[in-house]
Amino acid sequence: MAGKIITISSGKGGVGKTTITANIGLGLAMLGARVICIDADIGLRNLDVMLGLENRIVYDIINYIEGRCRFRQALVRDKRFPELFMLPAAQTRAKDAISIEQMKSVAHEAAQMVDYVLIDSPAGIEHGFRCASAPAELVLVVANPEIASVRDADRVVGLLEAETNTPARLIINRIKPEMVQRKEMLAPEDVVDMLAIDLIGLIPEDPEILTASNRGNPIVLNNGSPAGKAFLDISRRLQGEDVPFAPLKPPSFFQRLLGSH
Amino acid sequence: MNWLKLFRRRKNSDQEIAAQRLRLVLAHDRANLSPGMLDMLKDEIIAVISRHLEIDADKVEVNFTEDQRETRLVADIPLSSPRRRAL
Ligand SMILES: Nc1ncnc2c1ncn2[C@@H]1O[C@H](COP(=O)(O)OP(=O)(O)OP(=O)(O)O)[C@@H](O)[C@H]1O
Ligand SMILES: [Mg+2]
Numbered sequence: 001m002a003g004k005i006i007t008i009s010s011g012k013g014g015v016g017k018t019t020i021t022a023n024i025g026l027g028l029a030m031l032g033a034r035v036i037c038i039d040a041d042i043g044l045r046n047l048d049v050m051l052g053l054e055n056r057i058v059y060d061i062i063n064y065i066e067g068r069c070r071f072r073q074a075l076v077r078d079k080r081f082p083e084l085f086m087l088p089a090a091q092t093r094a095k096d097a098i099s100i101e102q103m104k105s106v107a108h109e110a111a112q113m114v115d116y117v118l119i120d121s122p123a124g125i126e127h128g129f130r131c132a133s134a135p136a137e138l139v140l141v142v143a144n145p146e147i148a149s150v151r152d153a154d155r156v157v158g159l160l161e162a163e164t165n166t167p168a169r170l171i172i173n174r175i176k177p178e179m180v181q182r183k184e185m186l187a188p189e190d191v192v193d194m195l196a197i198d199l200i201g202l203i204p205e206d207p208e209i210l211t212a213s214n215r216g217n218p219i220v221l222n223n224g225s226p227a228g229k230a231f232l233d234i235s236r237r238l239q240g241e242d243v244p245f246a247p248l249k250p251p252s253f254f255q256r257l258l259g260s261h
Numbered sequence: 262m263n264w265l266k267l268f269r270r271r272k273n274s275d276q277e278i279a280a281q282r283l284r285l286v287l288a289h290d291r292a293n294l295s296p297g298m299l300d301m302l303k304d305e306i307i308a309v310i311s312r313h314l315e316i317d318a319d320k321v322e323v324n325f326t327e328d329q330r331e332t333r334l335v336a337d338i339p340l341s342s343p344r345r346r347a348l
Contacts, residue, residue, distance in 0.1 A: 147283045154287050161330070182276035190280045194287055196329040 007136035011152030013123030027235030029081035034114035039089035052216020178250035183196035186261035288325035
């Protein structure tokens with residue numbers, strides 16, 4: 001049976017798509033699944049550095065489409081999990097160098113090899129987004145709890161509903177529980193309510209997400225941390241496990257003293 | 262609308278303001294009708310209805326309401342009180 005193709009999109013840029021793709025991809029691999037992460041952000045390659053695999057790249061997705069290498073040659077194998085692969089974006093090509101049909105055929109080829117194909121979509125709602133979401137059976141829509149981001153996420157949900165009818169699930173990223181508690185930030189329930197799609201993940205703001213990706217070791221590898229656990233929970237839910245949503249707690253006095261927040 | 266949620270919420274918190282603004286923005290986006298266009302629509306509705314009925318134009322309200330992903334346009338058009346109506 002072919003693997004499940006899942007695209008990570010947001011509309012708005014910089015809300016955490018690539019971070020989430022890397023962490024969920026690793027999370028699924030930690031749970032024993034075979035995974036290919038495809039970087040569909042042509043011209044703005046990032047997934048490689050987030051996964052710490054930038055030094056292993058030989059070919060990219062466009063080399064493969066142009067017939068300059070075989071599919072497996074274009075894949076970069078993860079150094080931690082031998083069943084996790086990344087297909088790099090081309091860094092020096094235009095955003096529209098790949099057609100929708102080409103992206104579909106690449107994704108379907110990937111799905112023949114593994115259990116999950118994750119596609120990291122570029123920002124925006126134009127060609128790059130359409131390409132990335134065309135092959136998807138499920139789209140994970142990422143929003144931060146702020147007006148502009150939720151608004152753009154709503155556009156993505158609307159487009160998916162109108163054009164392809166692809167099911168969508170919501171990930172709310174960069175939640176600051178202490179600000180929600182002080183009623184200074186949109187509450188996750190409100191965002192879910194307004195977007196009216198099912199929730200699959202709540203991820204807290206955590207500076208360690210950045211330091212972890214600086215080292216190329218995404219935070220999910222440290223699933224003792226709340227953010228790491230949040231990513232692993234999403235991976236579990238994707239596998240069909242019924243993982244309850246634990247309310248996010250503000251960092252305790254001691255955690256703040258220790259300076260990790 | 263869950264009313265425990267309303268109860269919990271301090272009035273006019275940043276959270277409440279953001280949520281209200283967001284609801285309105287989403288309603289206009291989904292309907293693809295800007296606030297200015299909605300005002301024009303309201304004026305046109307008033308003009309059409311006034312041809313057939315005496316209405317209290319100042320009290321007319323035309324707004325979007327949201328129910329999940331379904332948007333509707335709700336017009337509340339009070340008729341002028343019959344006692345004030347000219348003979
Ligand atoms: N939960 C979080 N807590 C703290 N920082 C975060 C969190 N999620 C993402 N970030 C940071 O936000 C920045 C943008 O993240 P990322 O590159 O994943 O976004 P993106 O949606 O892929 O952006 P683009 O639209 O440019 O592709 C990164 O520096 C990342 O470390
Ligand atoms: Mg990105």
